[in-house]
Amino acid sequence: MGEKIIYDFSTSACRKDTNAxxxxxxxxxxxxxxxxxxxxxxxxxxxPPFVFEAVKKRLEHPIMGYEEVPSSTWQAQIQWMKRHHKIEIKEEELLYSHSVVASMSVCINAFSEVGDKVIVQTPVYPPFFHSVVHNDRKLLKNQLKQEEDGSYSFDFEDLKSKIDKETKLLLLCSPHNPVGRVWRREELEEILEICLENDIVVFSDEIHSDLVYAPNKHIPFASLSDDAKNITITAIGVGKTFNMAGFAMSSVAIANEALREKFLKVYNQIHFAQGATLSHVSFEAAYRYGxxxxxxxxxxxxxxxxxxxxxxxxxxxxxxxxxxxxxxxxxxxxxxxxxxxxxxxxxxxxxxxxxxxxxxxxxxxxxxxxxxxxxxxxxxxxxxxxxxxxxxxxxxxxx
Ligand SMILES: Cc1ncc(COP(=O)(O)O)c(C=O)c1O
Structure with a gap:
């Protein structure tokens, strides 16, 4: 075993002369x-330095043509998900995305029609409701409840009372931005039950899932049960965890084949393609050495x-x-x-x-x-x- 490296967070590079x-x-x-x-x-x-080391190594090769996301990159993410979040993902379930918000928009188009209702749990990261409105769907706002200590929880009764036949999709923010909640298993199970009863697909945005403080534990929505797996599209990536938004790469995991096909129809119309070589390399290094x-x-x-x-x-x-x-x-x-x-x-x-x-x-x-x-x-x-x-x-x- 190599010696444990101690990373220094006391200072950081000045960003004023970049396009930050x-x-x-x-x-x-x-x-x-x-x-x-x-x-x-x-x-x-x-x-992290190990991300740049991998990028520099790739830059030693003088050609930057079209490249596929290599299997080793997906395997690095799969192993990470297993180690950190106890979920088994198969390589064929993973799709490349340059942006979680773009993946959300693909979902809205794939799993609802113009005029259908999409659930968001507010207050929430603004693209959740912008994406619904910009795609001409109706916003079904299920406000979070605030508890005495200032923390937030789901309002299941409100959710149940608002769902109707036009409600097709729930955009789950897990963990939640901006209220900082890590949803407990019982809470997620209740959401699952409601969605199963009403034929609602779940887009689970888990981009913040690595940044969870002990003793809290992130539970991937798709890991709740086989039923959960069958109705979930999960967005995951390195952007938040390793401060790599500038590499613009995340992934979408869809275990259910029928769901994946529906998603792919819209995804292929837009032509997401395979993204940038340096993104593949950095994504893999982050998951492998992070x-x-x-x-x-x-x-x-x-x-x-x-x-x-x-x-x-x-x-x-x-x-x-x-x-x-x-x-x-x-x-x-x-x-x-x-x-x-x-x-x-x-x-x-x-x-x-x-x-x-x-x-x-x-x-x-x-x-x-x-x-x-x-x-x-x-x-x-x-x-x-x-x-x-x-x-x-x-x-x-x-x-
Ligand atoms: C919950 C959540 N989803 C998605 C994003 C953005 O992801 P991307 O840059 O991959 O579109 C953010 C960024 O703040 C976020 O907080």
């Missing part, structure tokens, strides 16, 4: 470049979350931090500040000089909330906390 969306769009989104950007869900943490890195990353992320939690606990009259089980996205309940959404945004941009996502963009239940991405280096989390603390302090002092 998080930095480039500041002026457009926040009206100023003078904000520390903590919005879009990628990390201000270096992508176990230790991920373990250390999660410790680092959780310590950032703890620091943020301690800050919020110092200002209980202003911000309540939603308990988190997964993801690096903090869902800040700022309703106690008594500001309307415009003024709340202004507080974060002008007083704290931080660029967060407005809660309202995750649907109307996000009113009074803000989403803060804490996937940054140790140096940067201190800056972010200090900026937010001085803004809160001055608010407290000035009444």
């Amino acid at each position: 969306e998080k930095y480039t769009l500041r002026k457009e989104l926040f009206g100023t470049d003078d904000v520390n950007p903590v919005w879009v869900a990628d990390m201000d943490i270096n992508t 176990d230790d890195w991920l373990e250390q990353l999660k410790d680092h992320l959780y310590s950032n979350y703890t620091a943020l939690k301690e800050l919020c606990a110092r200002y209980p009259a202003y911000i309540k931090l939603t308990p988190i089980e997964a993801t690096y996205l903090a869902w800040l309940d700022c309703r106690a500040m008594g500001l309307n959404n415009k003024k709340l945004r202004k507080f974060f941009i002008e007083d704290a000089k931080l660029g967060l996502n407005a809660g309202l963009s995750f649907s109307k239940e996000g009113s009074g909330f803000m989403r803060l991405n804490f996937a940054v280096s140790s140096v940067k989390i201190l800056q972010i906390i200090s900026q937010l603390e001085s803004a809160l302090k001055s608010r407290e002092e000035n009444g």
Whole structure:
């Protein structure tokens, strides 16, 4: 056994001179470049070195023609899924995708008709409801319930009461962005039962499933039972886990052949093809060599979350931090500040000089909330906390 490598998350490379969306769009989104950007869900943490080593090695070959996703790449993902999520996936079940959101759109087109209803559980990552509306389907909003401690759960009664014959598809966010929940087996089983009873196909977006904090455990929806397997399309990938969104590669797993054929009909019309060589290489390296890195990353992320939690606990009259089980996205309940959404945004941009996502963009239940991405280096989390603390302090002092 080789020696365990210790990865360093204390600092990260400067992204200002790259085309990083998080930095480039500041002026457009926040009206100023003078904000520390903590919005879009990628990390201000270096992508792991073993990914670049594999890419550099491939670059030694001077031809970049069309390439197939090699079996070794799929096998790396299959082994990862087995090791980390106790699910057996066969190679023929996997399809290449450049984007989870694109896969979601293919599903909407493959498993519903114009005018049919698609379920989303709000507040949720905006492309969930945009994809439904842009494809001329009707949005069936099954709002999540908020519990006393600020955490969220499914509202099964609401879901059952809203489903009708036009309801064809459920877009599940598991783990959930932005509320940070890891759905328990019993919760998923109840969703499954409802979907089976009503002939509803499930698109399970599991892009955040590696970023789950102990003792929580991610349960792939398709792993619940054979019945679950037969109605599920799962989206998985390395984009969030290893900060590799720039390589634009994820996969879609569909165990049921009939479901896969239906999906493929739309997928082939669009011509997804096989993607980019460097994406295949990086995807494989991440899954093959990423176990230790991920373990250390999660410790680092959780310590950032703890620091943020301690800050919020110092200002209980202003911000309540939603308990988190997964993801690096903090869902800040700022309703106690008594500001309307415009003024709340202004507080974060002008007083704290931080660029967060407005809660309202995750649907109307996000009113009074803000989403803060804490996937940054140790140096940067201190800056972010200090900026937010001085803004809160001055608010407290000035009444
Ligand atoms: C739940 C969820 N799904 C999908 C995506 C985006 O995936 P992709 O870039 O592969 O379309 C994100 C990005 O934030 C996300 O949070």
